[in-house]
Amino acid sequence: MATPHPTAISAVSTPARVAKQITLTGLVQGVGMRPAVARLAQHLGLTGYVANNRTGVEIHVEGESEHMSAFCRDLLNAVPSHAQVLSTSISAVELLNRHVFAIVRQSDEQNLTSSVPVELSTCQECLREYQNADDVRYGYALISCTNCGPRYSAMRSMPFERDETSLRAFPLCTHCTDEYESLDNRRAHAQIMSCPKCGPNVWFECGDTVIHESAAAIQSAAKLIRSGKVLALCGVGGYQLLVDSTSNQAVAELRTRKRRARKPFAVMVSDEEAATGLAQFDEQGIKLLRSAQNPIVLLNKSGGTDVAENVAPSQSTIGLMLPTTPVHAELCRLCSVPLVVTSGNLDGNPLEHNPQSARQHLTGIADAFLHHNREIIRPIDDSVVRPMDHGRITIRNARGLAPLPLPLVTRHSILAVGGQQKTAIAFSNGGQSVLGPHIGSLGTLTMCRQFAHHVASMLQLYDMVPDVLVHDLHPDYYSTRWANEQRTRTIGVQHHHAHIVSGMLEHDLLEDEVLGLALDGTGYGTDETIWGGEYLLATATDFSRVGHLAPLRLPGGELVVSQPWRTAVSLLGEAFDASTAATFANEMFSGRPVETVLQLVKNEKLSPITTSLGRLLDGVTSLITGQANADYEAELPMMLESLASGSESSGNGYEFHLREGIPFQICWRNAVRLVLSDLDMGVSRSCIAARFINGLTDALVCPVVRFPGKTIVLAGGCFQNRLLLDGVVSRLRQRGRNVVWSQRIPINDGGLAAGQLAIAAVRLGKAEVANVENSSCA
Numbered sequence: 001m002a003t004p005h006p007t008a009i010s011a012v013s014t015p016a017r018v019a020k021q022i023t024l025t026g027l028v029q030g031v032g033m034r035p036a037v038a039r040l041a042q043h044l045g046l047t048g049y050v051a052n053n054r055t056g057v058e059i060h061v062e063g064e065s066e067h068m069s070a071f072c073r074d075l076l077n078a079v080p081s082h083a084q085v086l087s088t089s090i091s092a093v094e095l096l097n098r099h100v101f102a103i104v105r106q107s108d109e110q111n112l113t114s115s116v117p118v119e120l121s122t123c124q125e126c127l128r129e130y131q132n133a134d135d136v137r138y139g140y141a142l143i144s145c146t147n148c149g150p151r152y153s154a155m156r157s158m159p160f161e162r163d164e165t166s167l168r169a170f171p172l173c174t175h176c177t178d179e180y181e182s183l184d185n186r187r188a189h190a191q192i193m194s195c196p197k198c199g200p201n202v203w204f205e206c207g208d209t210v211i212h213e214s215a216a217a218i219q220s221a222a223k224l225i226r227s228g229k230v231l232a233l234c235g236v237g238g239y240q241l242l243v244d245s246t247s248n249q250a251v252a253e254l255r256t257r258k259r260r261a262r263k264p265f266a267v268m269v270s271d272e273e274a275a276t277g278l279a280q281f282d283e284q285g286i287k288l289l290r291s292a293q294n295p296i297v298l299l300n301k302s303g304g305t306d307v308a309e310n311v312a313p314s315q316s317t318i319g320l321m322l323p324t325t326p327v328h329a330e331l332c333r334l335c336s337v338p339l340v341v342t343s344g345n346l347d348g349n350p351l352e353h354n355p356q357s358a359r360q361h362l363t364g365i366a367d368a369f370l371h372h373n374r375e376i377i378r379p380i381d382d383s384v385v386r387p388m389d390h391g392r393i394t395i396r397n398a399r400g401l402a403p404l405p406l407p408l409v410t411r412h413s414i415l416a417v418g419g420q421q422k423t424a425i426a427f428s429n430g431g432q433s434v435l436g437p438h439i440g441s442l443g444t445l446t447m448c449r450q451f452a453h454h455v456a457s458m459l460q461l462y463d464m465v466p467d468v469l470v471h472d473l474h475p476d477y478y479s480t481r482w483a484n485e486q487r488t489r490t491i492g493v494q495h496h497h498a499h500i501v502s503g504m505l506e507h508d509l510l511e512d513e514v515l516g517l518a519l520d521g522t523g524y525g526t527d528e529t530i531w532g533g534e535y536l537l538a539t540a541t542d543f544s545r546v547g548h549l550a551p552l553r554l555p556g557g558e559l560v561v562s563q564p565w566r567t568a569v570s571l572l573g574e575a576f577d578a579s580t581a582a583t584f585a586n587e588m589f590s591g592r593p594v595e596t597v598l599q600l601v602k603n604e605k606l607s608p609i610t611t612s613l614g615r616l617l618d619g620v621t622s623l624i625t626g627q628a629n630a631d632y633e634a635e636l637p638m639m640l641e642s643l644a645s646g647s648e649s650s651g652n653g654y655e656f657h658l659r660e661g662i663p664f665q666i667c668w669r670n671a672v673r674l675v676l677s678d679l680d681m682g683v684s685r686s687c688i689a690a691r692f693i694n695g696l697t698d699a700l701v702c703p704v705v706r707f708p709g710k711t712i713v714l715a716g717g718c719f720q721n722r723l724l725l726d727g728v729v730s731r732l733r734q735r736g737r738n739v740v741w742s743q744r745i746p747i748n749d750g751g752l753a754a755g756q757l758a759i760a761a762v763r764l765g766k767a768e769v770a771n772v773e774n775s776s777c778a
Contacts, residue, residue, distance in 0.1 A: 049098065114159065139196075202327065205368060237382075245308060354375070397746050504758070520614055556600060570597070
């Protein structure tokens with residue numbers, strides 16, 4: 001028998017160990033990612049570490065090749081439900097010969113590219129603990145875990161670590177420390193966690209009465225609401241004002257004190273069953289309502305509810321939300337009625353977010369306070385979304401949704417400052433692009449100060465100093481003036497171009513040419529007139545105006561926004577001869593200076609022209625309803641939608657005419673004449689409203705055939721009207737056209753900054769390429 005060669009003799013040897021470094025980017029902090037990674041590694045017998053850093057989550061893992069392969073294979077299946085992993089990079093590295101797998105801290109000076117975590121409503125596990133008399137957190141109002149609770153609002157800086165949050169002031173007790181350090185616990189490395197023994201708490205104040213015991217404080221607050229009084233509650237992102245939504249008197253008193261005559265209030269309900277009794281739901285509406293982001297969901301009302309009519313007067317819709325925290329849930333339970341929950345501020349002022357300032361500014365509005373002492377570092381309002389037949393829209397990008405990562409890559413440091421209404425900023429720090437949370441309208445000195453403070457706060461959080469500021473073309477917007485006062489390069493962007501590009505950004509169309517349809521109330525045009533009913537053939541850098549709504553005059557300029565009867569009279573003056581217009585106007589608006597306004601219409605300086613659909617809808621609604629004044633932006637267009645929604649059968653829509661030319665015009669005069677004819681014949685207001693919207697929808701879709709093959713992007717605040725958006729989308733898709741709109745980025749001016757940012761980034765990128773090419777040629 002042959003003797004085996006020595007090298008062929010097998011020997012038992014230890015399998016070789018290998019090491020890998022894995023980086024996860026996206027929304028990977030503040031969601032329980034590190035404990036999930038550590039559990040998987042320990043389960044597979046691997047060693048190493050996992051850490052948060054300014055890029056995202058860094059993992060160093062060591063072990064046998066077979067187990068390492070299993071780790072890489074199973075990693076993305078093990079991530080927590082609220083995580084959003086955008087990219088995963090894996091590379092082989094040298095062994096560090098770690099003996100255990102641990103969660104560690106890292107400090108680095110890299111650019112912040114990790115997404116900032118957002119607020120999540122209290123999870124079911126925490127609610128069960130809150131209600132369990134045997135649990136250590138029974139009745140603890142500020143309960144949270146890795147799956148829920150404040151994030152952005154409690155954060156000083158990134159990476160997301162406890163000592164960089166407002167919980168730094170509350171060291172963990174022994175019990176909480178054990179939970180924090182145990183990977184088997186739901187609160188493993190939960191940075192915001194606490195308990196009644198070691199954490200912040202709530203207390204009730206009413207005059208000289210102060211109640212610190214949590215259960216008694218919440219019971220006193222509920223008793224106050226049941227008695228018809230106004231409670232100021234410190235929520236997750238700031239103060240909220242609560243009253244009994246079934247009490248006309250309580251709601252009316254809140255309106256008087258808050259100086260908010262008719263603008264709808266949101267309503268909080270205890271559960272989904274209560275919600276379905278107040279509104280009409282489809283699958284998407286339920287999904288939005290129950291989501292952990294906990295937005296206000298705008299829905300069509302159900303008939304015959306107990307909610308007072310003055311909660312959302314003259315509207316067919318109602319904004320509903322589920323409880324955000326155990327305090328909200330307990331108040332709903334104890335009061336046994338839906339609750340009005342609205343922003344804790346006087347209209348035109350910033351959201352209150354600390355007890356001292358709340359006492360100073362809300363004492364004249366609220367009868368009592370339910371405070372907490374967990375510092376709100378970054379105040380943030382409630383988000384508002386609306387389901388549509390073909391998707392959704394975001395009306396207010398705020399708590400739970402913002403800061404919103406944007407799919408835009410640029411090496412430039414850019415700050416876009418938005419517009420004047422529904423202002424939000426967007427920015428890129430060279431590592432990520434973000435749309436910040438809703439700030440509000442910049443119509444008061446206090447809001448302008450808040451804007452400047454918010455900008456500084458966001459630049460600090462994302463550690464950036466902008467090289468370029470991007471602003472609207474309107475010279476009178478505060479955001480424009482602010483940008484031009486900074487000693488930084490500026491880029492001006494046309495309002496409606498920014499609207500359309502925000503939709504292009506969301507749908508990955510920045511390299512395409514699209515047909516944009518931008519419909520809103522006010523946007524400064526390149527011809528220095530007010531636009532608002534625009535067809536733009538647009539790229540990410542430029543546009544041409546190929547069509548628009550036929551112009552109308554605004555007698556008194558900006559006065560028409562709060563006095564839409566002026567626009568109504570102007571429409572009559574355009575649609576009829578002078579005598580007929582005067583007769584109609586005096587009949588409809590008796591006692592108002594109709595003749596003066598009809599004369600003003602002839603004065604170009606005192607009656608600027610506009611192509612704004614928002615102003616047209618104001619005027620038409622005023623004609624149909626006789627309502628002369630508006631309490632808030634878009635009140636009358638919302639009334640028009642509500643009226644039209646109540647029409648069972650309206651027949652064909654009114655005919656609008658298409659006026660040829662470059663640009664073409666959608667002419668509305670015939671439709672206005674038909675509105676007056678139907679009013680004269682006694683046709684119902686709801687039927688007239690439906691005919692107008694149906695005819696308008698047909699007219700808006702008609703010219704699109706001139707631009708075959710172009711994706712159509714819908715943008716602007718007028719598309720918050722569900723009948724208009726769904727009608728345009730349905731008609732275009734029936735014609736085989738591809739049509740998109742912003743769903744996560746607000747479709748109104750809240751998304752303006754995202755479009756501004758994208759336009760500036762693409763322009764700067766192309767300019768760099770051109771400079772390189774010119775240098776090469778030289």
